[in-house]
Amino acid sequence: MKEVKIESTLYVFENLDELPEEISLLMQQAVKARENAYAPYSKFHVGAALLLDNGEVITGNNQENASYPSGLCAERTAIYYAGSQYPEAKVLRMVISAASKRQTTITPIPPCGACRQAISEYEEKQESPIEIYFMGEKGKIVKSNSLANLLPLVFDKSVL
Incomplete structure (x- = not known):
């Protein structure tokens, strides 16, 4: 066995206040998106904002459904929209x-x-x-330079 x-x-x-200004402004957009979340069941509102390499900012929020698996998280709402509307753009943050x-x-x-995988x-x-x-809602902010830090053993096309 090997560890x-x-x-x-x-x-x-x-x-x-410690964030760079451009990140703080992007976070403000995520907070605004969070306020528009549809979360009548969990009462847990999430907002996401993406900065694309073409300068576009895409926001998303969680959308719940009484049939729980049918809902969608803020992160996937935003990233899927970016992928559908700007398929050639890269997501920077x-x-x-x-x-x-x-x-x-x-x-x-x-x-x-599920969002990490997406x-x-x-x-x-x-x-x-x-x-x-x-x-x-307030307090500390964590930064990861890549999703790989949050999901180190990723399942991807290389195994298919």
Whole structure:
């Protein structure tokens, strides 16, 4: 047997004031998108904003459904829209903000597993990493230089 150690590097900003201005402005768009989320069941609102290499900013928010698997997360809503409307554009960064209507969310909320898999597909498609910043309603913000830090053992086309 051989032990394999996997490490990820993440960066933590204490608050929005520590972010570079361009990231802060993008996060503001994610927060605005979060406010328009449709989450009557979980009361957990998520907003995402993507910056594309053509300068376009795409936003998305979670959309729930009484048939729970039929809903869609903010990250996938945004990245799929970007892929359908700007198929040749690369996603440079994704920022995510999440807030519960039940309590204040101060823990940075990363993408769920399904969203990580979808984002990894776009990193592979565009052959370049996507910077990901994520936060709760307020407080610390975490940055990953690539989805590979959040999903190191990715399932991709190489195994098909």
